[in-house]
């Protein structure tokens with residue numbers, strides 16, 4: 001059969017996918033075409049909704065973000081029966097996130113939890129330690145940035161992250177708010193919690209970073225723009241996902257061997273702890289596919305232990321198969337992976353489970369309020385009050 005798979009284009013993700021598909025084509029006799037998508041998960045979601053609503057039979061397999069399962073469930077094939085021989089290898093919490101009303105709507109491909117990337121060489125040069133709080137990060141970032149600029153590195157910035165108005169900003173902002181004791185936007189029981197002083201305080205602090213330790217352009221950055229600045233040696237710190245680890249240590253990287261990773265900082269309030277947003281990607285079979293049997297076979301191949309190992313080593317994506325965290329080859333090639341097991345197991349989910357089919361609207365209202373605040377368009381307190389009213393209306397009697 002001739003199959004097609006859609007996937008976002010981030011880092012070397014599509015190149016590694018093509019390598020795996022070449023192996024699959026040889027063993028199966030099927031042919032698989034990649035339909036490349038933009039990196040932004042928000043853009044992908046918009047396109048996939050349109051295709052699925054139109055009953056598009058040209059796409060067999062969708063690579064889906066961890067937050068989408070409840071919203072796309074009706075248009076995806078139930079994989080429960082076909083995967084019962086292998087599903088037990090995966091972390092149960094991830095499988096649960098892809099199960100909607102007892103239906104397994106997508107097979108876990110890799111999980112994701114961000115890290116604070118830091119320049120070891122620069123922290124050593126200025127006798128600084130890895131920041132444990134956001135306030136400490138801001139101070140260290142400013143000091144090293146200023147001194148490095150004086151020494152001739154005119155283009156260096158203290159901290160790069162993802163400030164564009166899209167899903168990635170929801171992830172960054174959830175981390176600032178949650179790590180400052182300001183809750184999870186909408187709590188697991190459906191309560192809207194975002195309009196609170198600790199959340200506002202966290203966002204006001206971030207506004208102060210723009211154009212001091214972070215470039216003004218950060219308000220338009222997604223993952224790849226931050227990585228671009230970082231990998232050319234022009235940032236002291238970066239918030240990004242593990243995929244940037246292998247690329248940062250690639251032959252063409254200016255920061256090869258000069259950096260390490262740590263958990264993200266916490267807020268300054270007593271008892272505040274670091275928070276990492278739970279990300280991750282899965283593979284789903286379209287209900288409209290004319291090759292469902294072959295598509296399921298492809299999904300099982302791509303999510304198998306052997307292929308997740310390849311993806312871990314070549315793209316530094318975190319496996320969803322439990323055993324791979326004890327794999328010596330992975331630990332040697334990509335030391336962040338065994339170290340990140342605890343980080344992703346404790347990561348904070350976005351409120352996609354409690355808000356169900358309304359999650360995308362919840363998130364876009366949230367990232368808009370955050371983007372307005374950090375770009376100086378209204379105070380955090382006012383923007384969060386408005387957000388609370390919008391979310392209350394969206395919720396209605398219940399989510």
Ligand SMILES: OC[C@H]1O[C@H](O[C@H]2O[C@H](CO)[C@@H](O)[C@H](O)[C@H]2O)[C@H](O)[C@@H](O)[C@@H]1O
Nearest residue numbers: 008010039041112167168241243279280
């Ligand atoms: O880690 C590589 C992946 O990075 C992006 O996905 C992650 O960020 C998204 C927000 O921007 C988040 O929704 C997702 O759950 C995270 O895994 C990127 O969109 C992916 O294409 C990329 O593989």
